[in-house]
Amino acid sequence: MSKLTGSKKATQFTESVIREMTRLNHLYGGVNLSQGFPDFAAPAAIKEAACTAINEDVNQYAVTWGARPLREAVAREFTRRYGLPVAADEQVTVCCGSTEAMMATMMGIIDPGDEVVIFEPFYENYGPDAILSGATPRYVTLHEPDWTFDPDELAAAFNDRTKAIIINTPNNPTGKVFTREELETIAALCRKWDAIAISDEIYEHIIYDGRQHIPIATIDGMADRTITMNGLSKTYSVTGWRVGWTISPPSLTGAIRKVHDFLTVGAAAPLQEAGAIALGLPDTYYTDLAEAYRRRRDTLLEILERHHFTCYKPYGAYYIMTDISAFGFPNDIEFARYLVKDVGVAAVPGSSFYKNAATGATKLRFCFCKRDETLREADRRMAKLVAATVH
Numbered sequence: 001m002s003k004l005t006g007s008k009k010a011t012q013f014t015e016s017v018i019r020e021m022t023r024l025n026h027l028y029g030g031v032n033l034s035q036g037f038p039d040f041a042a043p044a045a046i047k048e049a050a051c052t053a054i055n056e057d058v059n060q061y062a063v064t065w066g067a068r069p070l071r072e073a074v075a076r077e078f079t080r081r082y083g084l085p086v087a088a089d090e091q092v093t094v095c096c097g098s099t100e101a102m103m104a105t106m107m108g109i110i111d112p113g114d115e116v117v118i119f120e121p122f123y124e125n126y127g128p129d130a131i132l133s134g135a136t137p138r139y140v141t142l143h144e145p146d147w148t149f150d151p152d153e154l155a156a157a158f159n160d161r162t163k164a165i166i167i168n169t170p171n172n173p174t175g176k177v178f179t180r181e182e183l184e185t186i187a188a189l190c191r192k193w194d195a196i197a198i199s200d201e202i203y204e205h206i207i208y209d210g211r212q213h214i215p216i217a218t219i220d221g222m223a224d225r226t227i228t229m230n231g232l233s234k235t236y237s238v239t240g241w242r243v244g245w246t247i248s249p250p251s252l253t254g255a256i257r258k259v260h261d262f263l264t265v266g267a268a269a270p271l272q273e274a275g276a277i278a279l280g281l282p283d284t285y286y287t288d289l290a291e292a293y294r295r296r297r298d299t300l301l302e303i304l305e306r307h308h309f310t311c312y313k314p315y316g317a318y319y320i321m322t323d324i325s326a327f328g329f330p331n332d333i334e335f336a337r338y339l340v341k342d343v344g345v346a347a348v349p350g351s352s353f354y355k356n357a358a359t360g361a362t363k364l365r366f367c368f369c370k371r372d373e374t375l376r377e378a379d380r381r382m383a384k385l386v387a388a389t390v391h
């Protein structure tokens, strides 16, 4: 057999459906409500900080595990908000986005045969992260309309081989914000089975209607068994900068840092300097950010409901999961292709968030991290969709 093939690991997952939708969108000139990146400007202060750092020649490798000012800012802000002490030197590792933070974490802690519990629908990277790190994923379903899990089903997913559980709150794609009670249930299982909680908190500040973000690291007994990840991408509207980080118990930091070092050496040095400035923005920055996203959420909810989508209202992050049964298409992929090609709006097929594609076949995810005129243009284009397909 020819050796000019990809590895077994690489053949176990497909290319990203989300990024494929973005490419199709370019091809058909659509309105891109698929991939979660803002189409508006990043804060001027942090753009200036990045330019200043480059002009001041912060242009060589930063310390592998992250420039000190950014690591210290990460530690300081986590402690200020949640009261948990974090040591920048022993616990914070800066990576190329939280995407790399997740990969470095998984590769750093997983041995072949270890199991990792993943809630579905899940952010699509977690599947390949598990495969590449050699983990066996165990999926537990979040049930609409409010995306709760069955505690017995969760308990049944844990066993002696469980190394970790991945939590993402506020959640992509559902907009769910995990409650304290839910986190306590998860934490009890982590303690019982000596498992690690890997908590993706990238949407920490994008939260609505008085809901509160609770890091699982702050639940009793969890600080020394939680790896928290976050980044600049969503909070500061700089998804292209690729700066993220982990906060880990000192006992796990060394493993993460070694993998990170050999994967990427380090994140962009001048952008780390700007990141330290970003984390110092006043609290009003974060409340304004959440309020602006709440308005966009309400705008897109109104648009989608008017065009006959059944919407699951999100309480955090910047996506709306919808049910598309009303349109009578055979599945989500065909509907998503039709929507981008003939209507001119890109969204993400629900099946890309599920292990079993059939479970997501009636769902479609839209994002609303877009300017008002972008959302209004999607509205105009969808007039065609309703006329053509709703029976």
Ligand SMILES: Cc1ncc(COP(=O)(O)O)c(C=O)c1O
Pocket (backbone or CB within 6 Å): 036, 096, 097, 098, 099, 100, 123, 168, 172, 200, 202, 230, 231, 232, 233, 239, 242, 243, 244
């Ligand atoms: C849940 C979740 N985690 C991580 C990421 C990627 O973040 P980063 O840009 O820091 O790699 C995303 C981006 O959409 C996301 O939705």
